[in-house]
Amino acid sequence: MTSLTPPTPPLSELLAALPDSESESGKSGRESARSDLHELLEALGEKLARRPVPTGRLRRLSLLGGLHARIALAYFFHWVRGWFDSPERRRERLSETHLRAALELIESMGYLRGAVMKAGQTLANFRDLAPAELVETLERLHFEAPPMHYSLIREQLCDELGGDPEEVFEFFEREAFAAASLGQVHRARLKCGREVAVKVQYPGIARTIRSDFRNLEALMLPARLSRDWEVNRAQVRYLRRALENETDYEREARIIERARALFHDEDGIVVPRVHREHTTRKVLTMDLVRGRHVGDFLATGPSQEVRDRFGEKLLRAWYRMFYAGRLSYFDWHPGNFFFMDDGRLGIVDFGGVMDFSDDEWELMRASDRPLTTGRREDRLAFLREFIPGEEPSDEFARLADEYMVFSWSGRWSDEPYDFGDAARLLHGMRLFGEMTRRRFTRAHACSPLLSRFEFAYRTFLLRLGARVPVRRLAEEEIGVTGWPRDYATAGGAAS
């Protein structure tokens, strides 16, 4: 039997093989595309809502190699390349072609509902940099599109909790109020009267992800003789581990409980309580967190001071989980944070949180020296630890060093770091894109997730326009690690 899929080239080759942007621009279609957007989305949403998750390996293999996935992938890289354009040039590209490609992307994500959708969600954070149509479409998918009808939810809950939702809960809202990547969330009330959010997993999603990654590894096989084979394979396996973690809601419940124990009332950071008696591997019940998402919060016209306070809470929460909990909250999706009216910050969705192995933690410890001193030689020494195999070339080291400066410079000054400075973020994206295009992608297995985190959290804070004293926060939180830190801080005395 002939293969169902075309050969998949390395990502860097995809970048190079992108269609020429000139042929894809088309100003005339832009306005009509915009006006048709909502109508098209209605139809698409209806279509997606009724599609089951295809779990069979062969079927998924054909889908992964199919037109939608290929267009989605090409579009993604087309868009990445767009980062190097001027704002005017990017605006020119907001054409009907973009819209159609975005819809194809969403369709393929909604249908595959596995790794592809997860990757797509990350794109939604690039609000100021991605084509507006794409972001609107993605946000709609996050917050509005209900992919499972209630009768399917009922079946899931019956199997998992042993009874109909109406029997198990005092009240259970039929319509989902949030669509997560691997499930959807419903409001409910426990019999004790407590308001809760119930996350219900798509049937078959865990098998879907396993199937995706088996396919991906199979598709990678032709590249096994390449220099970076082991590194690439390790990175894919790390991603697989991260996504598989997300399908285990009992694990997520444990992570939430660990994280919740790290915060106190005075922190003003709310991690919801898990209700274990209503939680299984596929159903997660936790307190309902009320508040505004970032878009609605910004619409209230908060002052710079208020935005800064929330920015500080966001980073405080991240550092606390990192240093005290050995947890990394990678998933800076706008739907995961709630800006509460009383000034507190609510955080939900801990499925994407990684808990570090001892080896990984040791690597994080090694990063503390350059993070603290800001010295170039410390950065380069760390780079050699972070990149497996042969010594990086001079050019690789130069770009990687520039990227570290972009990523870490907030730690080298007592001044609040202005995350609202879009030029900084664009600079980092250009560096990242340059490294990808030049195939300088050899790095530790956790590198793709770290990159995703780096751009996701910065884009979130860019949108918030927050100025945050990064060094002070980090120094306040790091003590709990007990790391010997006998090195001088950047521009200051020994730490």
Add this chain to the structure above:
Amino acid sequence: MRVTRETRIATRARILDAARTLFAARGFDATTTRDLAAESGIAAGTLFNYFASKEAIATAIVRSAMRRAEATFERRSQTITTLEEDLFALAAAVLRELRPCRGFLRPVLEAAMSPAVRDGADGAGEGDGASIRIAYLELVQGLAAKHRAVTPVETPLETPLPTVALQLAWTLYTGVLSFWIDDASPDSEDTLAMLDESTTMFVQWLRSRRPGEPEKGVTP
């Protein structure tokens, strides 16, 4: 001695209880009508006064489970707003009630529910096979009528559903049941996916039909 109606009902119930017990404990194939008669406390020949065959007994058990599922579904259906979800919910309720019958559903499907079986040919003295099909298709007709009122004008549902639609509905339904019997996926999630897709496909096809369109190859 004249057997009263009450006695017949009680004996029939004993046979069905015995069958549930023995089918679960030994499996359908390993259980004989003689075993069933003994477990029911009746003579072997007497059993045939009630059921024509072992398959007929299994069919009656399935019919009973389906009645319970239909009652459950009718309560739930009141809040369902789309035909696709109604059809899904009906079949899902049936699958749940049929769980104890999964081990002997295949002979029932083959003997009494296959689209190829003719009315009255299922060997069940009281026509349970036909009764299962009629009950299901009446429900489907009722659901089509329920949703006709809320169907967008540009895609009206043709009601009552034509014969070809009913035949297709029955074929899909029994196909899902047949798939489920051997579905090894956790919590039968592959069956749920198939059910979701087949109900969607069926309703889309219904909506694509023009009212009054002649039924190709179907004799009225």
